[in-house]
Structures are given as C-alpha cells and as structure tokens.
Amino acid sequence: MIENRPGLNLLAHLTLMLGVAIVALPVWVALVASTHTATDFMSGTIPIWPGPHLVENYARMLDAGVSTSGTPPVGTMMLNSLVMALLIACGKIAISITSAFAIVYFRFPLRNLAFWCIFITMMLPVEVRIVPTFQVVADLGLLNSYAGLSIPLIASATATFLFRQVFLTIPDELTEAARIDGAGPLKFFRDILLPLSRTNIAALFVILFIYGWNQYLWPLLITTSSDYYTIVAGIKRMADAVDGLPQWHLVMATAMLAMLPPVAVVIGMQRLFVKGLVETEK
Amino acid sequence: MASITLDNVGKVYPGGTRAVGGVSIDIADGEFIVLVGPSGCGKSTLLRMIAGLESISEGTVRIGDRAVNDIEPADRDIAMVFQNYALYPHMSVRQNLAYGLKNRRTPKAEIDRRVAEAAEILQIGPFLDRKPRALSGGQRQRVAMGRAIVREPAAFLFDEPLSNLDAKLRVTMRLEIKELQRRLRTTSIYVTHDQLEAMTLADRLVVLNGGRIEQIGTPLEVYRKPASTFVAGFIGSPAMNLIPARAVPQLPGSAHAGIIGIRPEDLTIAPDGPIAMDVLAVEELGAQRLVHGQTGGERLTVTMPSDAPLSDSLRLAFRPGSLHLFQAEGGRRIE
Known part of the structure; x- marks a missing residue:
C-alpha cells in the first residue's frame, strides 16, 4: 500500500516521534541523572537537565566502584559480562548450528525424536528449571566461574530451529552437486553451509549477545564472589544500598555504561543483521 | 571416457x-x-x-x-x-x-x-x-x-x-x-x-x-x-494421429490392427482420397498450417502448406507406406 497524502505523512511521523519519545525518555533520564551529585536527588525530584558532574561520576565508577554496596569497579563487571555474553552467544551458535546440521542432513535412528526433544525445551526457559540447574551447577563446583555463568544457558532450541529452517531452504541440488564434487559432510558444512548461513549467524549473534549481556537472574544466583559479578546483576546490588540512600547518580552512570556494548554490537553488525533477517534468496 | x-x-x-x-x-x-x-x-x-x-x-x-x-x-x-x-x-x-x-x-x-x-x-x-x-x-x-x-x-x-x-x-x-x-x-x-x-x-x-x-x-x-x-504419440510434433481401426475401415491393414497411426505430415489433400475429414479448427504456423478435424467420429490433425485451399470438408490421401499399425491390446507395433 503506497499512499501519498500529507495528512497521513504527518500522522505517521507523529506516531514515530511518540514511539521514539517513549523509548528514549528513560535513557535521557538515566543520562541526566548520571551527571549530578547525590545531593541533587535528596529533594525527591529527578532533574531534567544535565548537571556538571559527568566526568567525575563516570571516572569514579570506572576506577573504584561503590565499595559500600560491595561491587567491584565497573570495568571488572563489564569484562565479566562481556566474557559471559560472548561465551553464551558463540557457544549457542556453535552448538545449535551443528545440531541443526545433524538433524537436517543425516538419517539416524530417533532423529525426529531428537528434534522434538530439542523443540520441547523451548518451553522450559531458565526460570522454570532454575532450582535443579542451580543444584547441578553447584554440585559440579561451578559456582563463581565463567563456566557456571555460561554453560547452563548455552543450549538453544530457538537457534537450532532457526538454523534448521535456514538449511531447509538450501536446495537439494546444491547438496547433490557438492556430493558429486567430492565434498564429504564436514567439507560440505565448512565450504557450503557456513558461508551460506553467514548472515543468519550474524543476526543470531546480535540477538544472543544481547540475551547473554542482559542475563540477570542466573548471575545473581550463582555469583557470590564480587570477582564474578556481571554488570546487570551489579546494578541491582548497587541500588540495594543498606543503611543509606542508593547512590542514584552512580547507579545511572553504571546503567549508561552497561548499555554501550550491546549498542556497539548492534551498530557494528547492523548491515549483516538486517540482511540476515530479511534475506530469503539462497 | x-x-x-x-x-x-x-x-x-x-x-x-x-x-x-x-x-x-x-x-x-x-x-x-x-x-x-x-x-x-x-x-x-x-x-x-x-x-x-x-x-x-x-x-x-x-x-x-x-x-x-x-x-x-x-x-x-x-x-x-x-x-x-x-x-x-x-x-x-x-x-x-x-x-x-x-x-x-x-x-x-x-x-x-x-x-x-x-x-x-x-x-x-x-x-x-x-x-x-x-x-x-x-x-x-x-x-x-x-x-x-x-x-x-x-x-x-x-x-x-x-x-x-x-x-x-x-x-x-x-x-x-x-x-x-x-x-x-x-x-x-x-x-x-x-x-x-x-x-x-x-x-x-x-x-x-x-x-x-x-x-x-x-x-x-x-x-x-x-x-x-505411446512412442508414436510422444515422439513427433504435432503428434501422430492414432485412430481406432474400426473408424477407418477403408484403410489397408485396418482388418487386423486395433489402432492405425498416421503422421499429420503424411496426409495430403486429394479429391479422390480415402479419408473424408470435417474441418473443426485451423492453426496457422506461418510456413505451414495445422488443420484439425474429424473422420468417422475420431480426431485427426493434418499438416499442410499454408497456401493449400481450405474448405469445411476435405478429402485426404496418405503417403504410401506411411501407415503404422498397432495392436488394440497394449498398443505394440504390428510389422
């Protein structure tokens, strides 16, 4: 439907502006809050315009953190989050692309059962199985470790399903041509499937990185040592200040910093990401 | 090799x-x-x-x-x-x-x-x-x-x-x-x-x-x-006419064959030809034309030069030796 009426254009733009305002306002408030000092919040109102303490607040968070709430400097938490998000994103992609490869291209007994088992786990998110998962991770001695942070979240039915759909769109004749060209299964996987799903891998990486970065409940449960705090869980700990008011200006500065890596990933991979979501031709 | x-x-x-x-x-x-x-x-x-x-x-x-x-x-x-x-x-x-x-x-x-x-x-x-x-x-x-x-x-x-x-x-x-x-x-x-x-x-x-x-x-x-x-009907364009023998008893061999095949290009207009055809439709191909008609209730296609005279009913002759005889059952060729 292509209409060209000024009235409709105006309406469309107003709707979009409203949408942007709804999304951007909290970010603006956080940004403004991170440029004030603790005393500016005493009155109970949040300032609407930026204050002069931006550099000071951010430098303090990056350098020392808030020792009263027991959190390490933001740098350490950012690094922990980065390691966790990368391990989860890469691990999920690696595991799901190989399982999709097995399910689509090999005829083995109970193949359909395997697929349905994977598919059914989509109905069991982390929160549902969190107690038994915690038990397993604790018994394996993985509390307070990168392995404990990432491995329980690393299997992905959604990604497996997505790669299965991608592989199903690759024409059979291409597989047959590769067979005649003498490409064994692994060579076929490396030379044909991987390059052809490049854009899908990129799109999935963006989504999974953000998923991993935003993990909150799981890191909160299994990290007790501040060396392994992730930034999202760290913000929560900071806001929970005992005997004192939360240091809102510092919490907001941390929140702003926590937003940066996902934004960087989205912007950096935007072109591939969009291509991966809309491209259908193989 | x-x-x-x-x-x-x-x-x-x-x-x-x-x-x-x-x-x-x-x-x-x-x-x-x-x-x-x-x-x-x-x-x-x-x-x-x-x-x-x-x-x-x-x-x-x-x-x-x-x-x-x-x-x-x-x-x-x-x-x-x-x-x-x-x-x-x-x-x-x-x-x-x-x-x-x-x-x-x-x-x-x-x-x-x-x-x-x-x-x-x-x-x-x-x-x-x-x-x-x-x-x-x-x-x-x-x-x-x-x-x-x-x-x-x-x-x-x-x-x-x-x-x-x-x-x-x-x-x-x-x-x-x-x-x-x-x-x-x-x-x-x-x-x-x-x-x-x-x-x-x-x-x-x-x-x-x-x-x-x-x-x-x-x-x-x-x-x-x-x-x-099957082969007769599949190879050759336009396809060979396959007519039950009883519809054209005047053709040689129709007594012991079930089906008689004649290629459209083996039929020609002849005033005293053995086959009478009522013309139903004409397709112009440029160099030649395809004339579709009926004889004895069976469909028949003839290829003819584009300058050949047309009328509602034609009499056709076939080129000598151009008839193909097939069995009624199974459609195998009879030599």
Whole structure:
C-alpha cells in the first residue's frame, strides 16, 4: 500500500516521534541523572537537565566502584559480562548450528525424536528449571566461574530451529552437486553451509549477545564472589544500598555504561543483521 | 571416457512404490543418449541412480568395467549438470569450477589450466571472477557445464539442463551442447521431457513410460518405426494421429490392427482420397498450417502448406507406406 497524502505523512511521523519519545525518555533520564551529585536527588525530584558532574561520576565508577554496596569497579563487571555474553552467544551458535546440521542432513535412528526433544525445551526457559540447574551447577563446583555463568544457558532450541529452517531452504541440488564434487559432510558444512548461513549467524549473534549481556537472574544466583559479578546483576546490588540512600547518580552512570556494548554490537553488525533477517534468496 | 551398462536396473522406494523397473541399456563410449518421457516416467530417477544420488534397488550399473552400485557419487567419475544449475552462490565462477578439483587434491597449476580451458571452450572467461547471481540464465548454465567439463569425467549426466531457459536460448544452448559433446566425445546421458530436444541431441533415444523402456533407437528409427502407440504419440510434433481401426475401415491393414497411426505430415489433400475429414479448427504456423478435424467420429490433425485451399470438408490421401499399425491390446507395433 503506497499512499501519498500529507495528512497521513504527518500522522505517521507523529506516531514515530511518540514511539521514539517513549523509548528514549528513560535513557535521557538515566543520562541526566548520571551527571549530578547525590545531593541533587535528596529533594525527591529527578532533574531534567544535565548537571556538571559527568566526568567525575563516570571516572569514579570506572576506577573504584561503590565499595559500600560491595561491587567491584565497573570495568571488572563489564569484562565479566562481556566474557559471559560472548561465551553464551558463540557457544549457542556453535552448538545449535551443528545440531541443526545433524538433524537436517543425516538419517539416524530417533532423529525426529531428537528434534522434538530439542523443540520441547523451548518451553522450559531458565526460570522454570532454575532450582535443579542451580543444584547441578553447584554440585559440579561451578559456582563463581565463567563456566557456571555460561554453560547452563548455552543450549538453544530457538537457534537450532532457526538454523534448521535456514538449511531447509538450501536446495537439494546444491547438496547433490557438492556430493558429486567430492565434498564429504564436514567439507560440505565448512565450504557450503557456513558461508551460506553467514548472515543468519550474524543476526543470531546480535540477538544472543544481547540475551547473554542482559542475563540477570542466573548471575545473581550463582555469583557470590564480587570477582564474578556481571554488570546487570551489579546494578541491582548497587541500588540495594543498606543503611543509606542508593547512590542514584552512580547507579545511572553504571546503567549508561552497561548499555554501550550491546549498542556497539548492534551498530557494528547492523548491515549483516538486517540482511540476515530479511534475506530469503539462497 | 567409458561405456556405461545398465543391467536390469530397478528402483523401489521404501513403502513399495516402484519408480523404475527392468531397465537394460548398453551405452557405448562417446555416445550421446537421451532419456525421454513424460513427467513421472522415472527418467530422472534412472539418471540419479547412475549418478549415485539414489540407491539402486535392483540390477547393476557399470561405468567402464566397474560395477558402481556401492560407490559414492564423487568416486564414480561422472559429472552432472542440474536443471537449476546448482552453482554455489557464495563462490565466484572460478571457485565454482575449481571446487571439485580442489576436493580431489588436483595440483594448483593443473586446476588453473583446466579452468582456463573450460572458460575458453564455453566463452565464460570474462565472468570468471563474478558471483553466479550476477550472471544471466544462459551464462549460469554455461558455468554449470564448465563445472562438469573441468572434471574431465568418464560421463556427463544432464538432468533437464535447459528447462529453466527461455525458448530462444534453449535452441542455442541445445546446439552448443551438441557441438560440445561432438568435440569432447564424452559419453553423455541427457534427461528431458522435450521430444524436440531429445530428437535433435541424441545419438540414441531411450523412450521411457511408467518406469519401463518403451523403445531404444536412433531418433529416426524411433520416429519412423515407433514400437508402441505411446512412442508414436510422444515422439513427433504435432503428434501422430492414432485412430481406432474400426473408424477407418477403408484403410489397408485396418482388418487386423486395433489402432492405425498416421503422421499429420503424411496426409495430403486429394479429391479422390480415402479419408473424408470435417474441418473443426485451423492453426496457422506461418510456413505451414495445422488443420484439425474429424473422420468417422475420431480426431485427426493434418499438416499442410499454408497456401493449400481450405474448405469445411476435405478429402485426404496418405503417403504410401506411411501407415503404422498397432495392436488394440497394449498398443505394440504390428510389422
């Protein structure tokens, strides 16, 4: 439907502006809050315009953190989050692309059962199985470790399903041509499937990185040592200040910093990401 | 270079559906064989069994003197050209051509030589560094053939390679394939449902119907002496008129044949001819016209020059010796 009426254009733009305002306002408030000092919040109102303490607040968070709430400097938490998000994103992609490869291209007994088992786990998110998962991770001695942070979240039915759909769109004749060209299964996987799903891998990486970065409940449960705090869980700990008011200006500065890596990933991979979501031709 | 022998080859799918049965063909070294038949006649299945993409449920396939039933497609020394080209979309034309050779650990210099040679033969030199998506249909088909040529295989297998091209390009490419095969003298098996393509390309035709061979012969043999009413109706355009003998008792042989076949081009207008036809429709083709009509309640098509006089009813004569007699039961040819 292509209409060209000024009235409709105006309406469309107003709707979009409203949408942007709804999304951007909290970010603006956080940004403004991170440029004030603790005393500016005493009155109970949040300032609407930026204050002069931006550099000071951010430098303090990056350098020392808030020792009263027991959190390490933001740098350490950012690094922990980065390691966790990368391990989860890469691990999920690696595991799901190989399982999709097995399910689509090999005829083995109970193949359909395997697929349905994977598919059914989509109905069991982390929160549902969190107690038994915690038990397993604790018994394996993985509390307070990168392995404990990432491995329980690393299997992905959604990604497996997505790669299965991608592989199903690759024409059979291409597989047959590769067979005649003498490409064994692994060579076929490396030379044909991987390059052809490049854009899908990129799109999935963006989504999974953000998923991993935003993990909150799981890191909160299994990290007790501040060396392994992730930034999202760290913000929560900071806001929970005992005997004192939360240091809102510092919490907001941390929140702003926590937003940066996902934004960087989205912007950096935007072109591939969009291509991966809309491209259908193989 | 090799001969190919099919010995009583059959394909039964799990579930019991029979796609191909009892096919035996001896294909000489350097011969161009065309498998032709309507959709679902098993021609593609047969080709894919020779290629190794389908398992062979009955009989033996030999390439050279080696039975290849249990040999992987890559090791059968064949190359295949697919209907939708099946080029690797993320590789350049050069990489597409070289991929099979690279997998066989052919030395780099040898790969470069063969790719250059194939590009020269097929005139795809200027496109070597492009991706397939930047090529037209005809160019893609050339690349697909190039991928077969560089392998220097014992046999080429073509699976309806021209079906995706437009009519004009199809005629050009048909000729190119023919010339290419002449030049390389590589044994070729070509699958098509287009009887014209089959006639023009083949050294020998194999007409398939319902998974079985109806007739094997040179294009002219098949055209002149179709072994059954199926072949008679399938080969030749416009199709042969097949008339129940009782509708034309005045024709010779109608007493002991069930069905009489006359090619449209073997009928001519003659005032005292034995066949009376009521004209129903006329199709103008330019050089000639097709006249459709009825005789004794049966449909009849006649090819005539475009300047021949037309009227509502015509009397027709047939060229002597041009009648084909078939049995009523099973439609086999009566000599």
